[in-house]
Amino acid sequence: MGQRGDELLAQARLKTPLAARRGEETLLVAKAQGCRVYDADNVAYVDLVGGGGTNLLGYANQYVLDAVRRASTMGLASGFHATAELELADLLHELVPGFSPWVLAPSESLAWELALRWCRRETGRQRLVVFDGNHRGAVEAFQVSAAGPLGISQSLVAGIPPEAAR
Structure with a gap:
């Protein structure tokens, strides 16, 4: 990265130190178009992971963009149920009939929370396995790492209670 990119990346590491703490290389993105992301010095990189799946x-x-504009005029983020939700649930059931009922969550974190609760309810187990190196949302129970001293599980960020890492 160029000088401007290095300066901005240093600021980003102060504000979001998790990746820096784990020793991961970080790319500070200033803009994106198509399959490319651009740093603060306008150097293009091909995003091989599609923004973690969101892009x-x-x-x-x-x-x-057109679909988001259309949907935004329908009040879909208002907290009420919408006809589009039912249409999507019907389509999902039609495409994958063995996987229902469907739960449509307004955020990734809530989707992970619901999945965790469902797993605990169905199995009766309280403990879970968390793999390092993959994305799993911002759910407190998932913010742990097995890469602690002697392979002992530990919290990845401050504020996570030690019992969450057991």
């Missing part, structure tokens, strides 16, 4: 159709994809 598999590319950044600023016109089809997605």
Whole structure:
């Protein structure tokens, strides 16, 4: 990265130290278009992971932008149930009939929380396995690492109670 990118990345590490603490290389993105992300010095990089899955159709994809504009006029984020939810649930049931009922969550973290509760309810178990190196949302129970001293599980960020890492 160039000088501007290095300066901004140093600031970002102070504000979001988790990746830096784990020793991961970090790219500070200033803009994105299609399959490319650009740093503060306008150097382009091909995003091989699609923004962790959220941008598999590319950044600023016109089809997605148009759909978001249409949906935003319908009040879908208002907390009420919407006809589009039912249509999507019906379509999912039609495409994958063995996987129902469907739960449509308004955020990734809530989806992970619901999945965790469902797993605990169905298995009767309280403990879970968390793998290092993959994305699993911001759910407190998942903010642990097995890479502590002697392989002992530990919290990844401050504020997570020690019992969450057991």
